[in-house]
Amino acid sequence: MIAFAEIGHLALFIALICSLCQAFLPVFPALGKTSYASCIAISRLLQLLATLLVFISFSALIYGFIVSDFSMSLVATYSHSAKPLLYKISGAWGNHEGSLLLWIVILVLFGGIFAVTSTTLPSRFSSLTLSIQASISASFLAFSLFTSSPFERLTVTPLDGRGLNPVLQDIGLALHPPMLYLGYVGLSLAFSMAVAGLIEGKITQQWGQWIRPWALSAWCALTLGIALGSWWAYYELGWGGWWFWDPVENASLMPWLAATALIHSTLVVEKRGQLKSWTILLAILAFSLSLVGTFIVRSGLLTSVHSFASDPSRGVFILCILLLATGLPLLLFAWRGPSLSTKSDAGIISRDTALIVNNIILVMATTIVLIGTFYPLGLEMVTGQRITVGPPYFEASFNPVIAIGLIGMAIAPVTMWKNGLLSHAGASMMVAGGGACLAIAIGGWAGVIENAASIAAIALLGWLGFGVLADMQKRLKFHQLTSIITRANKIDGAIWGLWLGHLGMAIFMLGAIGDGLGRQEQTIRAHPGDVIMVADKQYRFIEMQQNQGPNYTTRTALLGLEDEDGNLLGYMRPETRFYPAERQTTTEAAIRPRLSGDDYAVLADGNDEIGYSLRLYHKPFVSWIWGGAIIMAIGGLIALIMRRPIITATQTS
Amino acid sequence: MMNISTSPRQRRLVIIGLSGAALCLAVWLVTSALRDNIVLFFTPSELTAEHMGAKRLRIGGLVETGSIIISGTNAHFVITDETDTINVSYEGALPDLFRDGQGVITEGRFESDIFIADTVLAKHDENYMPREIADSLKKQGVWQGDKTQ
Numbered sequence: 001m002i003a004f005a006e007i008g009h010l011a012l013f014i015a016l017i018c019s020l021c022q023a024f025l026p027v028f029p030a031l032g033k034t035s036y037a038s039c040i041a042i043s044r045l046l047q048l049l050a051t052l053l054v055f056i057s058f059s060a061l062i063y064g065f066i067v068s069d070f071s072m073s074l075v076a077t078y079s080h081s082a083k084p085l086l087y088k089i090s091g092a093w094g095n096h097e098g099s100l101l102l103w104i105v106i107l108v109l110f111g112g113i114f115a116v117t118s119t120t121l122p123s124r125f126s127s128l129t130l131s132i133q134a135s136i137s138a139s140f141l142a143f144s145l146f147t148s149s150p151f152e153r154l155t156v157t158p159l160d161g162r163g164l165n166p167v168l169q170d171i172g173l174a175l176h177p178p179m180l181y182l183g184y185v186g187l188s189l190a191f192s193m194a195v196a197g198l199i200e201g202k203i204t205q206q207w208g209q210w211i212r213p214w215a216l217s218a219w220c221a222l223t224l225g226i227a228l229g230s231w232w233a234y235y236e237l238g239w240g241g242w243w244f245w246d247p248v249e250n251a252s253l254m255p256w257l258a259a260t261a262l263i264h265s266t267l268v269v270e271k272r273g274q275l276k277s278w279t280i281l282l283a284i285l286a287f288s289l290s291l292v293g294t295f296i297v298r299s300g301l302l303t304s305v306h307s308f309a310s311d312p313s314r315g316v317f318i319l320c321i322l323l324l325a326t327g328l329p330l331l332l333f334a335w336r337g338p339s340l341s342t343k344s345d346a347g348i349i350s351r352d353t354a355l356i357v358n359n360i361i362l363v364m365a366t367t368i369v370l371i372g373t374f375y376p377l378g379l380e381m382v383t384g385q386r387i388t389v390g391p392p393y394f395e396a397s398f399n400p401v402i403a404i405g406l407i408g409m410a411i412a413p414v415t416m417w418k419n420g421l422l423s424h425a426g427a428s429m430m431v432a433g434g435g436a437c438l439a440i441a442i443g444g445w446a447g448v449i450e451n452a453a454s455i456a457a458i459a460l461l462g463w464l465g466f467g468v469l470a471d472m473q474k475r476l477k478f479h480q481l482t483s484i485i486t487r488a489n490k491i492d493g494a495i496w497g498l499w500l501g502h503l504g505m506a507i508f509m510l511g512a513i514g515d516g517l518g519r520q521e522q523t524i525r526a527h528p529g530d531v532i533m534v535a536d537k538q539y540r541f542i543e544m545q546q547n548q549g550p551n552y553t554t555r556t557a558l559l560g561l562e563d564e565d566g567n568l569l570g571y572m573r574p575e576t577r578f579y580p581a582e583r584q585t586t587t588e589a590a591i592r593p594r595l596s597g598d599d600y601a602v603l604a605d606g607n608d609e610i611g612y613s614l615r616l617y618h619k620p621f622v623s624w625i626w627g628g629a630i631i632m633a634i635g636g637l638i639a640l641i642m643r644r645p646i647i648t649a650t651q652t653s
Numbered sequence: 654m655m656n657i658s659t660s661p662r663q664r665r666l667v668i669i670g671l672s673g674a675a676l677c678l679a680v681w682l683v684t685s686a687l688r689d690n691i692v693l694f695f696t697p698s699e700l701t702a703e704h705m706g707a708k709r710l711r712i713g714g715l716v717e718t719g720s721i722i723i724s725g726t727n728a729h730f731v732i733t734d735e736t737d738t739i740n741v742s743y744e745g746a747l748p749d750l751f752r753d754g755q756g757v758i759t760e761g762r763f764e765s766d767i768f769i770a771d772t773v774l775a776k777h778d779e780n781y782m783p784r785e786i787a788d789s790l791k792k793q794g795v796w797q798g799d800k801t802q
Contacts, residue, residue, distance in 0.1 A: 348664050360672055364679045371683050375691075386694040388711055388760075389687070396686035401679065523745045525725045576749055585749040604746035610723055613746040 005072050008060030009151040012101075015053035015108070016141040022046040022134035026127045036123040043130040044115040050137060051112035058105045061150050065092045071157040074098060074150050080163035080581045082551040090174030091164045096314070097150035099177055103294070104140050106178070106185040110214075111137060114189055121210060128196035129189070136188055139321045147314050163581040166552065172232035180225030180252060184290035186218025187259060191287035191329075194280040198332045203276040203340050208269025211283065213640055215266055216497075219259040220636035226252050227629035238587035238602045240521065240617050242625055245394045250373040251293035254366050258286035261362035263636070264355050267494065272352060272417060277340040278359070281333060288326040289366070295322055296373075347419035354412035361405040368397045399453075406460045406509075409502050410467025428470040435466020448517040457513050465506035472499055497639025501632050508628025514597065514621030521618075525611040535618035537569070537599065538562045544612065545573075552577040554588075557603045557612060561592060574603040574614070598622050692760065697737035705763045712739055712760075712768055718753040732759065732768075741768045748775040 025043050029036045061074075065088045070076040078095045079088055093102040111133045118126040144150070167173075193211045197203045229252065234242040243249060262282045268275040295318045346352035372389045380386055410432045414425040439462025443449050449458065472478075475495075476487055520535045532539045540560040547554040556575040562568055572590035579586070592599040597620035606612030694711040695704060704710065712732060720731035728743045728751075741759055751757065751773065761770035 344661055344664065346664065348667050353664070353668070356668055357671060360675045364675055367679060368683055371687075375687065388692040388694060390690065390692060392690040393686045396690060397679075397682040400682060523726050525723075587749055602746065604749070605723075605751065611725075613726060615746045 004060045004063055005069070005151040005153065008057040008064075009145075009149065011053040011057040011060070012141060012145055012149075012151075015050045015057070016138060016145060018046045018050040018053065019134040019138035019141060022050070023131050023138055026124075026131045029124070029127065036127050040123040040127045040130070043127050043134075047108070047111045047115040047130055047134065050134070051108040051115075054101075054105055054108045054141075058101055061098060061101060062089055062092050065089060068161065070159070070161055071153050073152040073154050076154055076158050076161045078164050079161040080551065081160055082581060083164065083169070084550055086171070086174060087164060087169045090168075093177050094164050094168045094173070097144070097148045099181075100140070100144050100148055101150050102178060103181050103185060104137065104144060106181045107133075107137050107140060107188060110185060110189050114214075125193075125196055125200060128199055129192045132192040132195050133188065136192070136325065139324070143314075143317050143321065147317050160581070163551075163579065166577065166579040166582055166584050166586045167236060170232060170236055172228055172236065176225060176228040176232055179221055179228055183218050183220075183222025183225050183252075183259070184255060184293060186214060186221055187255060187262075187283075187287040187290050189214040190218065190262065190283040191325075194283035195329050195332065198280060198329065198336050201336050201339065203269075203280070205270060205273040207276075208266050208271075208273075208279070211279075212263070212266040212270055213643070215259060215262045215283070215286075216636050216640045219256070219263050220633045220640070222252070222256045222259055223629055223633040223636065226256060227626050227633075230629075231626050234622075235589055235591055236586075238589040240519075240589075240600055240602070240615065240619070242515070242622070245372070245391045247373050248297055250369050251296040254369050254373075255286055255289040255293055257362050257366040257369070258282060258289050261359045261366075262286050263639075264358050264362075268352060268355050272346070274342055274344055274346070274352060275356070275359075276342065277333075277337040280337065280340070282359070284326065284329045284333065288322065289370075291318070291322045291325055294318060345418065349415065349421060350419050351412060351415040351417045354408065354415045357408055358405065358412060361401060361408070365398055365401050365405070368401060369394070372397070403456060403460055406464050406505075409505065410464050413468070413471050413498055413502070424471075424474040428467060428474065431470035432463045432467030435462035435469075436460070438462055438466075443517075446518065450517070454513075454517050457509070457517075461506060461509045461513055464502065464509070468499055468502045468506060493639045493642025496642065497635045500635025500638060502635075504628045504630070504632030504635055506628070507624050507631055511621045511624030511626075511628060514624065515619045518597075518620035519617060522616045523613070524616070525606065525613050527608075527611045532614070532616060534599075534616045536564050537618065538564070538566070539572070539601065539614075539616055541612075541614070544608070547575070549577065551581060552579045554578070555603070557601075557614065559590070559601055559614075561599055572599065572601045574601040576603055593623050595623065596620065694758075696734040697732055697739045698734050700737070700739070707762070709760065709762055710768075711758055712741070712770075713756070713758040714739070716751070716753055716755050716757055721751075721753065728773075732757065739768050740766065741770050743770040743773050745771070745773075748773060750775045 022043055025039055025046070026036075028034045029039045064072045064075050065079055066085070068075060068079055068081045068088065070079075074095065074097055078098075079091045083091065091098075093099045111130065114126075114133065115130060118129070190211050193207070193214070197207055226249075229249070230242045233244065233249075234240075262279065265275050265279045265282055269279050295315065344352065372393050376387050376389055411429070414422045414428045416422055436459040439458045440449070440455060443454070443458040449455055475491065476484055478484065522532060522534045524532055526532060526541050528541050528543045530541045532541070538561075540562060542558040542560055545554075545556040545558055547556055554575040554577050556573050559572040559574070560568055561570050561572050570592055572592060574590040575588045577586045577588060578584075587602060587604070590601045597618060600617040600619055602615040604613035604615060692709045692711050693704065693707060694713060696714050697712065700712070714732040714734040717731040717733045717738060720729075722729040726744055726746070728747055730741055730743075732739045732741055741761075743759065743761075748757075755775050758774045759768065759770035760772040760774075761768055763769070
């Protein structure tokens with residue numbers, strides 16, 4: 001038998017050595033021993049070598065999971081021979097050690113892509129960026145090798161594995177960590193470039209151009225990663241919700257908010273050469289928050305529905321990386337930052353100012369989430385009192401701040417760089433205002449207006465949606481369909497990104513508001529034969545069934561969903577699954593997704609005697625939540641792909 | 654259209670003013686939201702009469718064996734930390750692993766002596782023990798289980 005686990009371990013170790021060399025390489029040209037041109041050549045080589053080695057290592061781990069080599073401790077603990085192949089593979093990152101290796105894979109992947117694509121950048125800047133990227137890789141490689149090696153062998157090989165937590169045996173959760181990590185780790189390059197810029201002490205408008213694609217791609221991946229996680233929680237946890245303000249969810253939201261601020265502020269650097277030092281600070285903070293996210297999930301410091309097993313020593317290690325990665329750059333920033341600030345020639349009403357307001361709001365929102373997430377921990381350490389900060393806190397503090405941001409999201413796009421408003425600003429604002437009124441009228445007609453907050457939410461939805469559409473109409477002129485393509489082609493990718501990003505936000509809001517205000521639910525204990533009304537549909541409880549899955553048995557309720565007149569719309573089969581290998585039970589909600597809203601049924605406890613407990617929901621527009629997130633990510637992607645490298649200080653759009 | 658010329662100094666003042674206002678707003682929102690919305694956690698023996706008047710509470714412990722009475726969608730059960738007990742009444746569907754001896758966290762408020770819960774949390778994992786309960790049971794030496802998965 002090939003000792004692939006040992007090969008994987010060795011590859012990881014050599015990768016650590018490569019990264020360490022690479023991290024210290026720019027010392028030589030800095031001392032005048034060699035030129036940056038030769039330094040960058042070696043840096044690139046080392047980076048590509050490290051990337052290759054880590055990929056070999058990760059393949060070895062995946063291979064171990066595929067062939068179910070139970071002599072490997074990790075495979076024995078988190079896999080089982082009866083598991084479907086997909087979940088054997090995803091099991092490789094469904095645990096602490098493996099997910100850390102996945103993190104490193106993506107880290108070196110980004111480093112590798114930078115090494116290959118940075119040939120047009122100045123060699124000193126690329127050397128420094130690669131050096132910082134390598135020191136991050138080296139820290140995490142050391143973390144993996146010395147505290148949580150995925151390749152440990154057991155002295156006694158068990159007959160079978162203990163299996164993966166059944167809640168994690170799911171397509172959404174197989175894809176969620178890689179996507180989220182692409183986002184977290186993508187921010188590492190923005191971070192490395194920011195620190196490299198600080199070390200050089202010189203930030204140009206081009207720097208904004210270099211950093212923007214990395215910030216954008218990380219933001220897209222983070223958006224999709226969070227959406228996947230939320231979608232998973234929605235259909236898998238069976239609680240009917242899609243966001244719980246759980247510490248682990250907040251951990252991914254904070255870097256997202258910071259990255260959102262970053263993609264807006266890099267635009268100001270790129271187009272106007274302003275906000276440089278602020279953008280550097282944001283890049284550092286965004287990546288630090290990614291590390292905080294990893295720290296929260298990995299350390300088990302905060303209890304959460306999502307966290308894996310915890311081990312304090314690992315938490316301490318990540319905390320050290322976090323302190324170094326945040327502390328050193330911030331010190332450097334305190335020293336060099338002030339010299340980077342530039343005099344602004346922009347007026348008060350300008351896109352420059354609007355984007356500063358955007359950044360203030362997003363940073364406020366990030367801080368509010370940060371405080372809500374860590375306050376319980378701080379309080380418990382100080383007073384010993386255990387508390388929970390739940391959704392009501394976030395609704396009372398986060399939502400109002402975001403609401404101000406949403407008002408601005410329709411105004412900022414009709415401002416001009418440097419000074420003033422675009423010619424169609426007044427018309428666009430009128431349309432947005434009309435949209436807000438129309439939305440309130442529709443809300444009132446639908447009977448979902450309960451209080452001031454619901455009026456505000458609905459008005460904002462109309463304001464933003466119509467505001468963006470009005471801006472699009474002004475430039476694309478939808479009523480002249482024949483020449484629309486010509487006009488569309490003239491529009492910059494950044495503008496498409498703006499439109500789709502903001503429109504995606506409006507669509508997301510439609511889902512969130514539809515579900516938040518229009519949701520109907522019914523919890524009932526029922527016997528086969530009963531008919532239950534929810535919204536204007538009825539559920540006919542037909543019978544209970546027992547089924548056999550690949551590695552579980554089920555208890556399934558067969559429900560017939562009917563419209564008011566008793567016409568069958570479809571069958572719903574909510575079930576509870578029992579996984580004998582893991583000795584665990586999961587709830588599988590039955591969902592009938594429609595654009596107009598989901599029907600959602602959950603089977604809970606019960607038996608033939610006392611009846612079965614059923615939770616039945618109708619959730620209007622709920623799918624639009626994830627649809628909106630996808631549109632936002634597409635917007636980011638278009639801004640990334642259709643970039644036009646034009647830089648003029650006085651560009652007006 | 655609008656073309657208000659301003660000096661960089663004026664603009665800087667406006668931005669500093671906006672940031673200051675934002676900071677004040679954030680501080681006010683956070684402090685008022687924290688004041689009104691935090692939920693304290695207790696085990697039955699930690700609970701005092703004063704706490705029982707709170708708007709919302711979380712109470713955690715083990716489900717006392719044989720205490721579960723289910724009628725329709727209402728469940729009545731007793732939470733214990735092996736020192737004291739609390740009577741809980743819950744309206745709704747129970748989690749998969751809700752059973753005798755299981756560690757649970759409930760959230761709700763007191764109506765006289767009965768805790769009216771609107772949320773009952775029990776994890777999917779049979780071996781799982783909420784951290785708060787594990788801590789307090791360990792303190793009393795009742796339960797020594799290890800939480801590692």
